[in-house]
Amino acid sequence: MRGWVCAAPGTYVWLLVLTVSALQFQQVPPRIRHVILHVDSTNLFQLAHHPLHVLVLSAVWTQASTLLTYVVLFHLFHVPVERWLGSARWLAVVVTAHVGATFISEGTVWLAIRYGVDPARMQYTLDIGVSYGLAGAAGVLAYRLVPPWREAYVIVALCYLGTRVVVLHTFTDIGHLSAYLIGLCCHPLTRGRPRWDPRAALKEVRPRTGKGAEAGKRPR
Numbered sequence: 001m002r003g004w005v006c007a008a009p010g011t012y013v014w015l016l017v018l019t020v021s022a023l024q025f026q027q028v029p030p031r032i033r034h035v036i037l038h039v040d041s042t043n044l045f046q047l048a049h050h051p052l053h054v055l056v057l058s059a060v061w062t063q064a065s066t067l068l069t070y071v072v073l074f075h076l077f078h079v080p081v082e083r084w085l086g087s088a089r090w091l092a093v094v095v096t097a098h099v100g101a102t103f104i105s106e107g108t109v110w111l112a113i114r115y116g117v118d119p120a121r122m123q124y125t126l127d128i129g130v131s132y133g134l135a136g137a138a139g140v141l142a143y144r145l146v147p148p149w150r151e152a153y154v155i156v157a158l159c160y161l162g163t164r165v166v167v168l169h170t171f172t173d174i175g176h177l178s179a180y181l182i183g184l185c186c187h188p189l190t191r192g193r194p195r196w197d198p199r200a201a202l203k204e205v206r207p208r209t210g211k212g213a214e215a216g217k218r219p220r
Helices: 002-006 011-025 030-039 044-049 050-061 064-085 087-114 122-123 130-146 148-166 170-183 198-205 211-217
Strands: none
Touching: 002 011, 002 198, 011 050, 011 064, 011 170, 030 087, 030 130, 044 050, 044 064, 064 087, 064 130, 064 170, 087 170, 130 148, 130 170, 148 170
């Protein structure tokens, strides 16, 4: 267990911070929660006045009700990526996806307000959480797989994220798709790293048959 944690220290430190912040947030009165979330939100107003502040703090907040979900998702995406690429490259992917997707998604909000599609109050909308960094990690993880598994993984992910954009029309879904694409653009960071073949891995764990099984039989 210690070796597993030490191989992905950034992910586990992030999870610890999320856990502490989520538990503390539960102790805050609802009215104060509302104020905190909007002050730390990466909406247009806050990005214009306190960009660095909100970009950092928005990545360390989550609700207690979603904490367990993120624990699972972090182990599915962040842990494998950090163990594979190393902490520095993993962090580069996550920060690039988080910041890039935030500005892309909020850019669509600005355009919608500019051309009268959305009301001006959307500049104060709530936009907070760790999902953009997670989507970026999911994107770069595609290069851990060998073809044709890589292509299948990318197609399924793009279909899912693209469908949500088309059906739901939300800026957060645009952000998730953008973050995933940013992760795909981080291919140069994966050069020289080992690839994984699910078929070969399956063969290794498959129970031995044939000669191996015959060798284990005792003569009567």
